[in-house]
Amino acid sequence: MKNIKIIGVVLLIASLASCKKWIDYNPRDEFKISDLEYLQSESDYRTMAVSVYTPLQWLNQAVPVGDIASDNAVSGGENASDVLSLQQMDDYTHTPVNSTLTELWQSAYEGINRANYMHQYKNTNKAGQTVNFTGKDALYGEIYFLRAYYYFHLVRFFGDVPLFTDKRLGLTESKTLTRSPKADVYKQIEADLTTAIAALPITNTEKGRATKYAAQALLGKVLLYQNKFDAAATMLENVVNGPYSLVSNFGSMFVESGENGPESVFEIQYSNTTPYYNWGGVTRGQGNYAVQQCGIRGLNGSAGMPYAAGWSTNLPTTNLANAYTAGDIRKAVTVLDIEAYKNANPSFNITYQVAPFKNTGLYNQKYLPRKGETSGQIELNYLNNQRIIRYADVLLMAAEAFNRSTTPNDTKAQLYLNRVRRRAFAVNDASKDITATGTALRQAIWDERRLELAMEGDRFFDLVRTGQAAAKITGFTAGKHEVFPIPQFEIEVSGLTQNSGY
Secondary structure, X not given: OOOOOOOOOOXXXXXXXXXXXXXXXXXXXXXXXXXXXXXXXXXXXXXHHHHHHHHHHHOOOHHHHHHHOOOOEEXXXXXXXXXXXXXXXXXXXXXXXXXXXXXXXXXXXXXXXXXXXXXXXXXXXXXXOOOOOOOHHHHHHHHHHHHHHHHHHHHHHHOOEEOOOOOOOOHXXXXXXXXXXHHHHHHHHHHHHHHHHHHOOOOOOOOOOOOHHHHHHHHHHHHHHOOOHHHHHHHHHHHHOOOOOOOOOHHHHHOHHHOOOOOEEEEEOOOOOOOOOOHHHOXXXXXXXXXXXXXXXXXXXXXXXXXOEOOOEEEEOHHHHHHOOOOOOHHHHHEEEHHHHHHHOHHHOOEOOOOOOOOOOEEEHHHOOEOOOOOOOXXXXXXXXXXXXXXXXXXXXXXXXXXXXXOOOHHHHHHHHHHHHHHHOOOOOHHHOOOOOHHHHHHHHHHHHHHHHOOOOOHHHHHHHOXXXXXXXXXXOOOOOOOOOOOHHHHHHHOOOOOOOO
C-alpha cells in the first residue's frame, strides 16, 4: 500500500504449533519462530494489522466483474478463451469452476482469517501476555472495519456464506463450516462496523487506513443493500456532513495526483515501489493488475501521448456511452473512444491494434494505464488506487435512502442528487436539476449512479439490489444470477451447498 508498507506476515506459521514431534515439543528449543513470538509489543500489533489490509489488493478483479457482468462493459480480450472466467461472466455461462470467482472467495477469507487472528489475541497473546498501548482500540476499529468489508464483498457476490469470527481457522476446521444465511452475515457486518465507528478516528495520517467516516459510509451502504432505508439515511447523513467535498474537476480523481483527495472516503492503495514479477499470482502483488487489463492493445505513440498499452479487457459498451447526455463531462472521463482521440491528436502519431474480441472501440479511461506509473514487470505493478467509496457515491446513496424512507424526504433526496449533477454538467444553477418526486425520482437516482460510478464496479450489484437486473442485463436469469456460484473447490473441500441453479 502506498502509505502502509506491505509486510508479508505469514499467519500460517501458527499451524506449526500443532505439528509436534513430541507432546512437550517447543519450537523455541530449536530456535524456530512460532506464533508464541507474535503480538508481544505495540509494534507487533501494528505490523500485523497492516497484513489484514493486504488482501484488499487481491480483490482487484471485483471491480471489472461488477461492470462486465452488467450492461456497462464487455469482457473483450484477444479471443473467446482469453481470461475465460471473465468471458463466462460476461456471457452468463459461468459455472462453479471459475478462477476469478475462486480468487475473490479465497482472498476475502484470507483477509477474514487474518482479522480473526488479531481478534483472537486482542486481550492476551498466544503466550498469555497482555499488551496494552495507546491507540489499541482505534487499531482494532480498523480490524473490524476490514472484516466487515471482506464479509460484505462475500455476501454481495455469493449470498449465504460461511460465517466465523472467533478465531483463525485451519483446513481441518474449515471442513466443519456451513453457509450462514446472508441475514446473519449482514448482522455481523453491522456489528463490526458499529464497533469500528465507536473506535476509529475521524481522520488518519496514513492514507488508506479506515476512518470513522469510512465505516459510517460502508455501514450506510450495507443498510441500503438490506432495504433499511431509515437507518441508512441517518448513517449516511453523518458522512454527507463530514469533511468531504466534490472536486471541481471530475477527471482529476482518477489520476495519481488526485488519489486520496477531498472526495475520497475509502480507497484501496496500490504501489509500484517494489517490482513484482510473479505471473503465478498476478492479482497478489503491490500493483493493480486490473489497470493493465483495461489498456489499448498494441498502443504506440510519440512521447507526449500519455497512455500505455494493455490487453483490451473490460471495454465500455456503446449502451453506456449513449446513456450520457450532451454536456455531461463524465462521459469523456469514463469512456475513451480511441479512434476519436487519435484523430483529435494527430501530433501523437498514435497506432494501435483494434480489440480482437467484442470490440466496442471504447476503453475504460478511469483506469486506463498511463506511462510512468508502473515498474518491474510492468503489467503487474500499476500504482492506481481503486476508488471504493467516493463522496458522490455517498450523496447518491443518501438521496436514495431519503427517497425510500418510511417517510420520504424527496427535497433532501433532490438536493443530494442535484449536487452530483451540477458537478457533472459544470453548472452552478438549476438548469440540470431533477425536480421529479417519488418513483420517478428514485429511477433518476439509480440512473445517476450508473453515470457517476460507471466502470468502478458497482453496476451489477446496483441492478441486482434494485430489481432491475433481469430487464437490463442480457442473459440474466432471475432466481439464479443474483449471486455467483460458490467455487467448486470450496464445495469439494468444505462440503458446502451450492447456490440455486448452479
